[in-house]
Amino acid sequence: MIELQGVSKIFPNGVRALNNISLKINRGDFVFLVGPSGSGKSTFLRMLFREDRPTEGKILIDGKDITTMPESRIPYLRRNLGIVLQDFQLLKRRTVAENVAFGLRVIGTSESVINNKVQEALEQVGLSHKRRMYPTELSGGEQQRVCIARAIVNNPLILITDEPTGNLDPMISQEIMQLFLNINKSGTTVIVATHNDGIVRKLRKRVVALVEGQIVKDEEHGTYAYE
Amino acid sequence: MSYSNLKFFIVEALTNMRKSGVMAFITISTIAISLILMGTFLLATMNMEGFLAQMQSEALVTAYLKKDATLDSANTLYLRLTSLEEIENVKVISPEDAANELFTNPDDKKLLQIGLDNNENPLPFTIRIKIKNTESLEKILKKLKNEPLVDSVNYGEDLYKQLEGMSKLLWIVSLIVVILLGLASLFIVYNTVRLTLFMRREEIIIMKLVGATNWFVRGPFVVEGFLEGLLASTMSVVVLLLSYNFILTKLAELIPFFNSTITVEQLFKLSIKLFMMGIVLGVSGSLISLRDINKFSRSTALYEGI
Ligand SMILES: Nc1ncnc2c1ncn2[C@@H]1O[C@H](COP(=O)(O)OP(=O)(O)OP(=O)(O)O)[C@@H](O)[C@H]1O
Ligand SMILES: [Mg+2]
Numbered sequence: 438m439i440e441l442q443g444v445s446k447i448f449p450n451g452v453r454a455l456n457n458i459s460l461k462i463n464r465g466d467f468v469f470l471v472g473p474s475g476s477g478k479s480t481f482l483r484m485l486f487r488e489d490r491p492t493e494g495k496i497l498i499d500g501k502d503i504t505t506m507p508e509s510r511i512p513y514l515r516r517n518l519g520i521v522l523q524d525f526q527l528l529k530r531r532t533v534a535e536n537v538a539f540g541l542r543v544i545g546t547s548e549s550v551i552n553n554k555v556q557e558a559l560e561q562v563g564l565s566h567k568r569r570m571y572p573t574e575l576s577g578g579e580q581q582r583v584c585i586a587r588a589i590v591n592n593p594l595i596l597i598t599d600e601p602t603g604n605l606d607p608m609i610s611q612e613i614m615q616l617f618l619n620i621n622k623s624g625t626t627v628i629v630a631t632h633n634d635g636i637v638r639k640l641r642k643r644v645v646a647l648v649e650g651q652i653v654k655d656e657e658h659g660t661y662a663y664e
Numbered sequence: 665m666s667y668s669n670l671k672f673f674i675v676e677a678l679t680n681m682r683k684s685g686v687m688a689f690i691t692i693s694t695i696a697i698s699l700i701l702m703g704t705f706l707l708a709t710m711n712m713e714g715f716l717a718q719m720q721s722e723a724l725v726t727a728y729l730k731k732d733a734t735l736d737s738a739n740t741l742y743l744r745l746t747s748l749e750e751i752e753n754v755k756v757i758s759p760e761d762a763a764n765e766l767f768t769n770p771d772d773k774k775l776l777q778i779g780l781d782n783n784e785n786p787l788p789f790t791i792r793i794k795i796k797n798t799e800s801l802e803k804i805l806k807k808l809k810n811e812p813l814v815d816s817v818n819y820g821e822d823l824y825k826q827l828e829g830m831s832k833l834l835w836i837v838s839l840i841v842v843i844l845l846g847l848a849s850l851f852i853v854y855n856t857v858r859l860t861l862f863m864r865r866e867e868i869i870i871m872k873l874v875g876a877t878n879w880f881v882r883g884p885f886v887v888e889g890f891l892e893g894l895l896a897s898t899m900s901v902v903v904l905l906l907s908y909n910f911i912l913t914k915l916a917e918l919i920p921f922f923n924s925t926i927t928v929e930q931l932f933k934l935s936i937k938l939f940m941m942g943i944v945l946g947v948s949g950s951l952i953s954l955r956d957i958n959k960f961s962r963s964t965a966l967y968e969g970i
Binding site for chain 2: 512513514516518522526539540547548587591
């Protein structure tokens with residue numbers, strides 16, 4: 438369902454963040470993307486939701502080349518994706534429930550559907566009792582879970598998460614990973630970029646390792662090591 | 665656009681106006697001030713035009729009869745002219761009266777006789793005609809010139825043309841004023857929206873990330889522009905009409921028989937124009953600032969700085 442064909446990204450300043458990457462990810466896969474800082478993980482993920490375009494190569498999602506997709510189609514591409522970025526991006530002047538609802542509201546969902554789905558997503562991340570609180574009243578882990586709830590609220594085909602457990606304690610990291618596994622079980626393709634070697638080692642899922650923008654390892658039941 | 669979208673836009677617009685009240689205030693007062701100035705200019709022009717039209721319609725046509733015209737023949741012509749529907753009134757002035765009008769001092773009247781042997785009055789019979797409206801001027805002039813008894817016709821051509829030119833100039837000046845004020849306020853609105861856009865970029869990024877179209881992102885801003893334009897034009901119309909009314913009452917006290925030529929209907933039309941202008945300024949100011957919305961909507965924009 439996701440296919441990269443010879444993808445390279447060279448930034449205007451000359452940095453080659455991705456170097457001739459070819460990769461296939463099937464529907465329902467669970468993929469860890471590992472690699473040292475600056476190896477190109479975030480850049481890789483940004484290409485998947487067309488935040489940026491590769492300098493060379495093609496990216497196909499469900500057979501459609503998203504690198505040449507017109508700008509006007511991108512919103513519809515993103516409605517099938519759940520995106521959690523490296524730094525939490527919650528709106529501080531909206532409650533937890535409003536933050537989660539945002540993803541549905543902007544695509545014109547009716548109020549009654551929104552209420553049900555928000556409740557469902559918050560229950561999944563275990564935060565429905567804090568729905569009326571503001572992000573600043575939550576811990577870092579809780580904020581991260583709100584971001585995840587927002588990403589999964591419209592049942593995306595693909596969940597793309599960048600360092601979802603960065604700065605979180607091991608317990609919460611475990612919980613979040615369990616959440617991803619559950620979502621994955623329901624058929625959603627999950628891609629997780631992470632530095633959390635403990636979790637990668639434990640879950641034994643597919644691991645793609647990047648070093649200096651190149652794939653150095655792609656194992657079906659991999660570990661964290663990329664050297 | 666669905667009902668829930670519109671509701672979202674309105675709620676967002678109102679929330680934003682409340683949260684960044686200073687920005688909304690700047691936008692509203694900018695539009696209101698320029699609308700008041702525009703309205704003042706338009707009112708002045710309309711008044712001037714009404715006044716000119718009145719002067720034009722009151723312009724008298726004077727026909728000088730030939731030297732051999734008698735009181736009888738002048739009266740016959742008088743009767744024929746009064747029967748014309750384009751003419752409001754006609755007055756025959758005898759040479760005697762004409763002389764009296766020219767010279768209030770009886771001694772001066774002797775000047776007329778210089779070079780003449782008897783007590784003869786050299787002035788001809790004169791007919792003064794007031795026409796109902798300026799459109800029929802040409803027709804009346806032609807008719808008079810064809811009268812065998814009429815020697816020459818005078819209708820204050822120069823004044824008429826001058827007034828017409830003045831009226832045109834006034835319109836051009838007020839048009840330029842309206843355009844310049846419009847551009848100036850558009851520029852200010854553009855910049856305030858730009859600033860709010862920058863302050864709300866985090867929100868825009870998230871909207872785009874969860875799949876909002878560019879039009880959806882623009883929605884609340886456009887609604888906000890609309891509401892601000894509406895508010896500003898309401899304010900300016902109220903201020904304008906109240907102060908116009910005040911000035912009229914003051915003028916009526918100062919000048920007896922003073923009468924504005926502007927009708928209620930004209931004032932209503934002017935108000936509608938101001939409303940439309942306010943809304944157009946608010947909405948287009950927003951739209952122009954939002955044309956490159958993509959610049960604000962990349963998640964990396966936060967780090968890159970826009
Ligand atoms: N907008 C940009 N312009 C220029 N260079 C960039 C840009 N974004 C990223 N880079 C460079 O591309 C390389 C890969 O960056 P990327 O953010 O993808 O790394 P990463 O693997 O996500 O690192 P981390 O684990 O620290 O998040 C880095 O060398 C970085 O400096
Ligand atoms: Mg990264």
